Amino acid sequence: MKLRDLLFPLMAVVCAFAVGAVVVLIIGDSPLQVFSLLLGSALSWPDGIGYTLFFATPLIFTGLAVAVALHGGLLNIGAEGQLYVAAFATAWVGITFAGLPSLLLVPLCCLAAVLAGAAWAAIPGVLKARFGSHEVINTIMLNFIAVALVGYLTQYHYRIPGDPIMESAPIGDTAQIARLGSVIPGLPERIPLNVAFLLALLAAWCVYVLLWKTTWGYEIRATGQNPAAAEYGGISIRRQMVLTMAISGGLAGMVGINEVLGYRYRYYDGFSDNYGFTGIAVALLGRNHPAGVVLAALLFAVLQRGGVPVDAFTQLVSKDIVQILQALVILFVAAEAMFQWKWAGGRRQGTASGSAGAVPSAQAGTATVGKI
Amino acid sequence: MRDIFTISLVFSTIRLATPLVWAAIGGLYSERSGVINIALEGLMLAGAFTAAAVTFYAHSPWVGLGAAGLAGALVASVLAIVCIRFKANEVVAGTGINILFLGLPGVLSGALFLSSGSTPQVPQEQLLPTLAQLVPVAPQWRIFTNVSAISMLALFIVGCTWYVLYRTPFGLRLRSVGENPEAADAAGIRVERIRYAGVVLSGVLAGIGGAYLSIGQSSLFTRNMTAGRGFIALAALIFGKWRPVQTMLACLLFGFADAVTIQMQGVVKMPSGDDVPVQFIQMIPYLVTIVVLAGFIGQSRAPGALGVPYDKEA
Numbered sequence: 001m002k003l004r005d006l007l008f009p010l011m012a013v014v015c016a017f018a019v020g021a022v023v024v025l026i027i028g029d030s031p032l033q034v035f036s037l038l039l040g041s042a043l044s045w046p047d048g049i050g051y052t053l054f055f056a057t058p059l060i061f062t063g064l065a066v067a068v069a070l071h072g073g074l075l076n077i078g079a080e081g082q083l084y085v086a087a088f089a090t091a092w093v094g095i096t097f098a099g100l101p102s103l104l105l106v107p108l109c110c111l112a113a114v115l116a117g118a119a120w121a122a123i124p125g126v127l128k129a130r131f132g133s134h135e136v137i138n139t140i141m142l143n144f145i146a147v148a149l150v151g152y153l154t155q156y157h158y159r160i161p162g163d164p165i166m167e168s169a170p171i172g173d174t175a176q177i178a179r180l181g182s183v184i185p186g187l188p189e190r191i192p193l194n195v196a197f198l199l200a201l202l203a204a205w206c207v208y209v210l211l212w213k214t215t216w217g218y219e220i221r222a223t224g225q226n227p228a229a230a231e232y233g234g235i236s237i238r239r240q241m242v243l244t245m246a247i248s249g250g251l252a253g254m255v256g257i258n259e260v261l262g263y264r265y266r267y268y269d270g271f272s273d274n275y276g277f278t279g280i281a282v283a284l285l286g287r288n289h290p291a292g293v294v295l296a297a298l299l300f301a302v303l304q305r306g307g308v309p310v311d312a313f314t315q316l317v318s319k320d321i322v323q324i325l326q327a328l329v330i331l332f333v334a335a336e337a338m339f340q341w342k343w344a345g346g347r348r349q350g351t352a353s354g355s356a357g358a359v360p361s362a363q364a365g366t367a368t369v370g371k372i
Numbered sequence: 373m374r375d376i377f378t379i380s381l382v383f384s385t386i387r388l389a390t391p392l393v394w395a396a397i398g399g400l401y402s403e404r405s406g407v408i409n410i411a412l413e414g415l416m417l418a419g420a421f422t423a424a425a426v427t428f429y430a431h432s433p434w435v436g437l438g439a440a441g442l443a444g445a446l447v448a449s450v451l452a453i454v455c456i457r458f459k460a461n462e463v464v465a466g467t468g469i470n471i472l473f474l475g476l477p478g479v480l481s482g483a484l485f486l487s488s489g490s491t492p493q494v495p496q497e498q499l500l501p502t503l504a505q506l507v508p509v510a511p512q513w514r515i516f517t518n519v520s521a522i523s524m525l526a527l528f529i530v531g532c533t534w535y536v537l538y539r540t541p542f543g544l545r546l547r548s549v550g551e552n553p554e555a556a557d558a559a560g561i562r563v564e565r566i567r568y569a570g571v572v573l574s575g576v577l578a579g580i581g582g583a584y585l586s587i588g589q590s591s592l593f594t595r596n597m598t599a600g601r602g603f604i605a606l607a608a609l610i611f612g613k614w615r616p617v618q619t620m621l622a623c624l625l626f627g628f629a630d631a632v633t634i635q636m637q638g639v640v641k642m643p644s645g646d647d648v649p650v651q652f653i654q655m656i657p658y659l660v661t662i663v664v665l666a667g668f669i670g671q672s673r674a675p676g677a678l679g680v681p682y683d684k685e686a
Contacts (some may be wrong), residue, residue, distance in 0.1 A: 027483040075463055133665035136463050137610060140603055141658035152651035274474070280467055318482040323475025330468030331450070334460035
């Protein structure tokens with residue numbers, strides 16, 4: 001990992017906070033107070049750290065999902081839809097097979113989460129491979145279709161009659177996974193941090209191994225770096241598109257494990273706080289490396305946790321400042337060439353596209369976006 | 373079934389299609405110049421919030437409308453600088469803008485109106501007028517002038533866009549920059565400048581579309597009030613093959629689907645006696661887009677250089 005792999009994301013974060021500070025100043029609050037609330041509350045034990053890690057869990061999954069797709073030259077902005085379908089499928093298995101013993105039911109539910117996410121993501125993969133229609137538009141459209149579909153299923157088929165909330169019946173007791181509070185002393189069990197967090201770390205490690213230590217991963221990256229060369233080398237680009245999207249969707253789908261098996265124990269309509277879209281920021285900020293994704297997810301989780309006290313203890317600034325900061329991070333990371341230009345002392349702009357180094361990332365995405 | 377297909381359905385369709393037309397035609401200027409505009413949703417939200425807030429202070433919907441267009445232009449120029457100057461991935465930058473406007477209106481309305489996410493109500497007489505309020509007509513004809521002035525203006529803008537795109541030098545440059553920037557550059561056209569113009573124009577129009585939502589259809593701004601309309605506009609743009617008149621027709625089709633959904637609620641029952649699930653009708657625009665993109669209903673071909681940053685030295 002080169003110095004700039006750390007430096008540029010750091011600069012993007014600093015710039016985002018600087019602009020955020022200006023916004024706070026204009027509104028008429030103290031940026032120092034807001035930022036100390038934002039960052040400080042996440043570090044308290046046990047609530048701060050517990051909730052931060054809990055919030056980080058879905059972001060690690062979606063960040064990894066976007067990162068894997070970007071390595072394969074695909075931009076998956078459909079993680080939001082994939083995780084909704086997957087969460088519903090998880091709950092469905094948990095409800096339908098409620099009688100099974102835990103040892104059987106939990107893996108079955110997890111499998112449902114991964115498969116449903118993978119299947120939903122494979123649709124744009126197939127559409128691109130078969131018809132050449134671009135995955136960006138198709139994943140956006142499938143997000144809306146997914147939300148409508150699971151909304152329909154919840155409302156008409158899986159809601160307890162009379163329940164005013166759009167949520168499914170509870171899953172079987174044996175489908176629940178342990179909260180970390182039951183193992184770690186001092187961490188109360190009311191904090192929803194659960195085994196899925198460990199699963200997320202495991203997934204990050206698996207993605208690392210997959211991408212850099214296996215033939216599959218090599219083929220994914222080769223396709224992302226240079227599809228023409230990859231095809232010449234005997235890799236089937238079309239197969240690669242579907243496979244990459246499926247892996248990506250499977251990762252996004254694992255959000256359902258955290259949400260359904262570890263937190264609410266049912267499907268709750270509209271549960272996702274833009275996890276799929278924040279995953280794009282997480283992947284970019286983490287420079288598409290699993291370790292970077294985990295770090296970036298933690299940063300975004302800190303912000304999300306910090307939003308609550310900002311709402312409570314400042315006069316004018318609301319917790320929406322968190323979304324502004326996230327958006328600014330995305331914009332600054334996307335406009336990375338800005339820093340490179342300064343870094344290189346005004347050297348030729350062309351270096352911008354080549355310098356992504358280990359990561360085809362955004363640039364690879366751009367190159368293929370042409371054929372919408 | 374017959375009570376649904378009434379004259380009110382026609383007006384309902386026009387009402388619901390209006391913000392889509394503004395945003396989609398906005399998107400057309402950006403995408404024909406070669407810059408993907410996923411940020412239509414955010415631009416609409418920017419316009420909707422600005423219109424409601426400014427109208428509340430200025431007591432005039434026209435000032436609010438102008439401010440919405442300006443706000444759209446301002447936000448779009450941020451997008452343009454990030455995408456054109458710094459060659460950022462256009463989809464990622466657009467997503468950033470969209471997320472920004474999930475948060476920014478909340479923070480601003482919190483600071484200005486001490487509410488989280490919505491602006492105060494604008495009085496009825498300060499909303500964007502209908503045609504009937506501008507043109508005096510006999511009462512029996514009132515039903516035909518009961519459409520918003522902004523809807524009529526949208527029709528005019530579609531005509532203008534057609535003329536600009538196919539009959540003016542600027543339109544020719546816009547299209548050539550979107551199709552083949554190298555050739556355009558060789559012909560002496562300033563590629564980046566035209567693209568800036570395209571993106572900023574898209575901001576103005578999408579901003580006005582948003583303003584119609586907050587001070588036309590409704591009387592205040594509420595959090596995330598566009599509810600995906602920016603993406604439906606994008607879908608209409610693709611369905612309309614990046615052409616102004618077809619895009620407007622696509623918007624009308626999607627508006628019609630929406631209108632039918634609303635009218636059917638509680639009226640039409642399934643054989644089982646339940647309401648028809650609205651979710652299936654809500655899916656229509658998105659499904660249609662996927663089918664069209666896959667080439668099942670004619671070919672929808674994007675501008676040749678859509679999404680490709682132009683690098684003069686490359």
